[in-house]
Amino acid sequence: MNGLFERKYIIQGIFIAVAIVIASRLFYLQLIDETYLLSANNNVLRKMVIYPARGVILDREGKVLVQNEPVYDLLVTPREVVDLDTALLCELVGIDREGFERRMTTARNYSPYKASQFEKQIPASAYAKLQEHLYKFRGFYVQNRTVRNYPDSIAAQFLGYIQEVNDRDIERSNKFYRPGDYIGATGVESAYEELLRGQRGVKNVMVDAFNRPQGVFAEGKYDTLAVAGDELVSSLDKELQVLAEKLMRNKIGSVVAIEPATGEILTFVSSPSYDPNMMVGRERGNNYMKLLNDPFKPMFIRPIQAQYPPGSIFKVVNALTAQQAGMIDEHTIFNCPGGYRYGGGRAIMRCTHVDGSIPLVTAIQRSCNTYFGYSYARMIDHRNLPTAEAYTLWRNAVMKFGIGESLGIDLPGEKSGLLPTADYYTKRYGNARWGSGFNISLSIGQGEMGVTPLQMANIMAIVANRGFYYRPHLIKAIGEKKIAKPEFTEKISAGVDAKYYEPVVEGLSRAVNVPGGTGYSVRIADIEMCGKTGTAQNPHGADHAVFFAFAPRDNPKIAIAVVVENAGYGGVWAGPIASMLIEQYIKDTITLPKYIQDRIFNADLLPKLETGKSTEADKVTSSRRADPRKDPEEEPLFVHHRILANRHD
Incomplete structure (x- = not known):
């Protein structure tokens, strides 16, 4: 009989212990751990990378040799893409169906849950048309960027050019660069890369279920400003x-x-x-x-x-x-x-x-x-x-x-x-x-x-x-x-x-x-x-x-x-x-x-x-x-x- 009472208390103790564990876990998840809060916020919060303007390059008298002009990268999060009007998107972006499938496959292979580039460097004229319909393309959004512009089309080998980073660039930079970033490849652009590139910023934007911006998050309290690259004055006349x-x-x-x-x-x-x-x-x-295969080797400095x-x-x-x-x-x-x-x-x-x-x-x-x-x-x-x-x-x-x-x-x-x-x-x-x-x-x-x-x-x-x-x-x-x-x-x-x-x-x-x-x-x-x-x-x-x-x-x-x-x-x-x-x-x-x-x-x-x-x-x-x-x-x-x-x- 005493054994029965002992087992009763043991079972009660087990139930009480389990209840305490569950209550503690609920208390931790609801009041202490912010994981689910952040997960919920991520459904409506998008962190937008703000790319800095690359430093301009001037001649010895202050005349512009290299400046920046705006372009737009179209990003996609594959998991969020639903009810897509593929034909309209292809028309606006200027690609065919095969190109669309290839880009989507690349994005899924990168990550179904993370945004990656779908199309790079869309010019302002094309972006104006795309922007009117962007709300129709759930899972797609636009990242503002700038690219180089050479108003006089001179000194190509002196100035050099920029290109998208590769895995080696990312590794050598101690992960400063991310896929899709640009880096100076040749010329002054390469020699002074660390000065020209500037520092990225972040803007937290609230969006609705249709991917439409609803304003900044927390009045910009958690945003960071981008810092433009240094201006370079060249010796060139x-x-x-x-x-x-x-x-x-x-x-x-x-x-x-x-x-x-x-x-x-x-x-x-x-x-x-x-x-x-x-x-x-x-x-x-x-x-x-074309330049690489030119018999007169224009890229040879x-x-x-x-x-x-x-x-x-x-x-x-x-x-x-x-x-x-x-x-x-x-x-x-x-x-x-x-x-x-x-x-x-x-x-x-x-x-x-x-x-x-x-x-x-x-x-x-x-x-x-x-x-x-x-x-x-x-x-x-x-x-x-x-x-x-x-x-x-x-x-x-x-x-x-x-x-x-x-x-x-x-x-x-x-x-x-x-x-x-x-x-x-x-x-x-x-x-x-x-x-x-x-x-x-x-x-x-x-x-x-x-x-x-x-x-x-x-x-x-x-x-x-x-x-x-x-x-x-x-x-x-x-x-x-x-x-x-x-x-x-x-x-x-x-x-x-x-x-x-x-x-x-x-x-x-x-x-x-x-x-x-x-x-x-x-x-x-x-x-x-x-x-x-x-x-x-x-x-x-x-x-x-x-x-x-x-x-x-x-x-x-x-x-x-x-x-x-x-x-x-x-x-x-x-x-x-x-x-x-x-x-x-x-x-x-x-x-x-x-x-x-x-x-x-x-x-x-x-x-x-x-x-x-x-x-x-x-x-x-x-x-x-x-x-x-x-x-x-x-x-x-x-x-x-x-x-x-x-x-x-």
């Missing part, structure tokens, strides 16, 4: 950039102009270019593939990625480093019989003149190959050092001019150029007993040397400054406080004393301003421009036309390098382009004879793609040899000895 791109139309090559006193890049042209607006909007993918034999500009570096090493001075004279003999006299590097006894200034003015062959030989063969050590000393001196290493421009993808080490030649020739004759073409900027157009312009900036430079850069000020990056205010020495620059500058001045100089035809009235034409040998076709200069001689305002691929003589094609840009920048006018201007503006030097047909570059090459008016002194002539038979140009 917009008007000069427009002119440079017109001059380079239908040509392959580069133009880089630098302000020597600051390192700010005034003009940055990679040609052929493209309209940066092609990389915005719903046709972006198709346009990207030639100013920092193309590497050319520098040709005559390197004679300037040769002269300066040889003076600093004490191998020559401004009074040093070499005899030029029409070429420099090497390899025991069995090979010759020709000049286009028989200059006889020639000093340094005249050698630069007349671009005497012989003179610089001798000066290079002294650097390598006459320093009482093993060849490898002497060459390494020479190479280190050359690298201080920014050759063979990247300059650190604020753009991704910069190439360092080419300047072989001593080990390269030791391995190539099988022993360390090689001398200057084995790579004598380096003395005049040919052979195994490669220099980017940016490096060429920077060399001219060094000469303009008489021995130093500031790191070339594209952005001069950041944000409202106009902050400048400290690395762009550092003064960098090229390792040659200022006194050694004067004979070089005099030679460059005579090359342009004295009759008989290789650049005399492009001189500028009332401006003493110091420069040098060049014809860089190209083993793959017609030679490249090159011109590099700075102006004026005293207190220089601009240093420039122009490369026109496969065009022939520098004085015929690159020289006039540089001359017009320099005069426009300094005097705001162009006085070069109109027939020369017309020839440059109207020329089509793009290689013809049809097999078996001669290209414009071919015509230029053949005509220059037949027409003595086209600077025959620039013709680079080599008679190769067998030790150069394997030259890797």
Whole structure:
């Protein structure tokens, strides 16, 4: 009997314990835990991401280069889609039934319960029609966005473009980005992404069962504001950039102009270019593939990625480093019989003149190959050092001019150029007993040397400054406080004393301003421009036309390098382009004879793609040899000895 009573109390205890647990759970769920409250709220509360306006980019005078324009992303939550008028939605969005099914499948695979993008970047005109009917499409709603707009359609490679993030971008950002976000992919957009992107905000909006907005939640108490990206002031001169791109139309090559006193890049042209607006909007993918497959490679950033034999500009570096090493001075004279003999006299590097006894200034003015062959030989063969050590000393001196290493421009993808080490030649020739004759073409900027157009312009900036430079850069000020990056205010020495620059500058001045100089035809009235034409040998076709200069001689305002691929003589094609840009920048006018201007503006030097047909570059090459008016002194002539038979140009 007692056992019965004991079981009774046990059963009662169990029921009481269960009742207490249930009551406690109800108390917790109803008064403490907010999960169900939030779930209920989510039925009527939508968190709208507010995307910030990306920072605008201005030119050096405050003129807009890149701005934003509104677009709209259509989002869908698949679980909420009911009673959909598919035909009407497809008509308003501009897609077909197959496209609709594909988008819905992607959304369901992402999540039936979370919103994801259905259609991106709907323009304002299309959104106006969609908005009138949006209440009919339950489960669909619109997210406001902005995309880039380029009002002048210039400087595509300089500015770059943005693209949708991928999984790798999201992972590297520590989940800052989310699917559907945009990120700078190239150019300034990529280099300054963290400053341009801004900070997202959130707006809590009440909606009814038909997805219609009913006002803000809690009077915006829980909303956060979006913070716009920083404004960037570029170093680019917009008007000069427009002119440079017109001059380079239908040509392959580069133009880089630098302000020597600051390192700010005034003009940055990679040609052929493209309209940066092609990389915005719903046709972006198709346009990207067209550009990617273009045989002239418009997405290749030639100013920092193309590497050319520098040709005559390197004679300037040769002269300066040889003076600093004490191998020559401004009074040093070499005899030029029409070429420099090497390899025991069995090979010759020709000049286009028989200059006889020639000093340094005249050698630069007349671009005497012989003179610089001798000066290079002294650097390598006459320093009482093993060849490898002497060459390494020479190479280190050359690298201080920014050759063979990247300059650190604020753009991704910069190439360092080419300047072989001593080990390269030791391995190539099988022993360390090689001398200057084995790579004598380096003395005049040919052979195994490669220099980017940016490096060429920077060399001219060094000469303009008489021995130093500031790191070339594209952005001069950041944000409202106009902050400048400290690395762009550092003064960098090229390792040659200022006194050694004067004979070089005099030679460059005579090359342009004295009759008989290789650049005399492009001189500028009332401006003493110091420069040098060049014809860089190209083993793959017609030679490249090159011109590099700075102006004026005293207190220089601009240093420039122009490369026109496969065009022939520098004085015929690159020289006039540089001359017009320099005069426009300094005097705001162009006085070069109109027939020369017309020839440059109207020329089509793009290689013809049809097999078996001669290209414009071919015509230029053949005509220059037949027409003595086209600077025959620039013709680079080599008679190769067998030790150069394997030259890797």
